[in-house]
Amino acid sequence: MILGKSIELWQKEYPLLTEIINTNQVFWLNLDYKKYNDAYIKKCLTENDVKSAEKRLKRFAPYIAKVFPETKERQGIIESRTIRIPRMKEHMEDLFDQKVICENLLLKCDSHLPISGSIKARGGIYEVLKHAEDLAFEFGMLSRDDDYSILDSEKFRNFYSHYSIVVGSTGNLGLSIGIMSAKLGFNVVVHMSSDAKRWKKDLLRNKGVTVIEYLSDYSKAVAEGRKQAEQQPNSYFVDDENSKNLFLGYAVAALRLKEQLSDLNVAVDDNHPLFVYLPCGVGGGPGGVTFGLKLMYKDHVHCFFAEPTHSPCMLIGCMTGEYDKVCVQDFGIDNITDADGLAVGRASRFVGRTMKNLLSGIYTVNDNILYRMLSGIADTEQIYVEPSAMAGAPGIFNLFMTEAGQKYIKDQGLKGKMQNASHIIWATGGNMVPKEEMNNYYRKGFINQ
Secondary structure, three states: OOOOOOOOHHHHHHHHHHHOOOOOOEEEOOOOOOOOOOHHHHOOHHHHHHHHHHHHHHHHHHHHHOOOOOOOOOOOOOOOOEHHHOHHHHHHHHHHHOOOOOOOEEEEHHHOOOOOOOOOHHHHHHHHHHHHHHHHOOOOOOOOOOOOHOOHHHHHHHHHHHHEEEEEEOOHHHHHHHHHHHOOOEEEEEOOOOOOOOHHHHHHHHHOOEEEOOOOOOHHHHHHHHHHHHHOOOOEEEEOOOOOHHHHHHHHHHHHHHHHHHHHOOOOOEEEEEEEEOOOOOOHHHHHHHHHHHHHHHHHHEEEEEEEOOOOOHHHHHHHHHHHHOOHHOOHHHHHHOOHHHHOOOHHHHHHOOOOOOEEEEEEEEEHHHHHHHHHHHHHHOOOOOOHHHHOOHHHHHHHOHHHHHHHHHOOOOOOOOHHHHEEEEEEEOOOOOOOHHHHHHHHHHHOO
């Protein structure tokens, strides 16, 4: 029994559940999706909150540029490129045997964000920086008018060494939290699930981070991390399931993307819709980006989450309206996927509820397709990413090739506008993957053909 109902009753109530339980690829439209409502969105957070987060990142930019040389070119701003991928578009059209007529197919290269090589470099690093600033303000060691490069000193490292930062992670969030916290001087403990890759754990340990491993999945790692932080004085827990600070760090991406699209002469307006396909684990990263994009573009942007067929936690949570009250294991789904960053069995309640009226839909993708997309983008665009980063790639084809996708286009009044549309595949991780591991990923793309 799940929340007092048998699986058979759940399936009767939500017919798509049968396909989901059988780990088949599905495309679900969010029936609660609504036209943009300013009053609703401001119940969560505001555009001023996002702009405040952006200002905080700018204050830290001199410090970031000083301690992470790879960020000097952008003066300490942690950002990735947005690029057109015409050869990958042709490759996917051949693979799916479907021509797609649109104005632009783009890749958002968060897979190559500096410092930790994934989208988590946005939210994770932002939350660490905010906590560091709050502490320094509290003890009168820093003011907003200071040059934040002064944080690169023994004085500040010694100060932060009296405090701990704790997080639970499948891998990429642990990297961003661990690398940034250790650089500032914090004691860092990362609780990692069984899904996390060995190289991520090794890299963190080499940075002086304490890594605690679990045989269980992500939810156990988070629960243990939270418990440890509660028991230790001066300990701060980064709550991937419920953190508004993580969420705001991700939302800043929308402000930056708006500038990039303008530079690329990509229009987003009533006649030029924008579709964005975001890999989803617990939901913080894609949720924050979606929130920011809705603030920027309102009804002109349409956001879809992508989850592994074996880890569809946000899909089940949003479809049933039960969010974090249900998990994939309740329905006999094993939560085992090579997309380690997305191997989450229970979705964020905060994100699920925040997305209720903002998210257009969710689709699932199997690991074989992820590998084929991975090898395809390496061959066509010479861009190397990890499997989870390619979950967004099939999104455009789901839209054009499924009944649900065609229904969405019709219901949203987009039928005559699709040739003018732009589509963004949000690549979320991969730049730090060791070469040998990346070669193994690449080979799997051919084995699975």
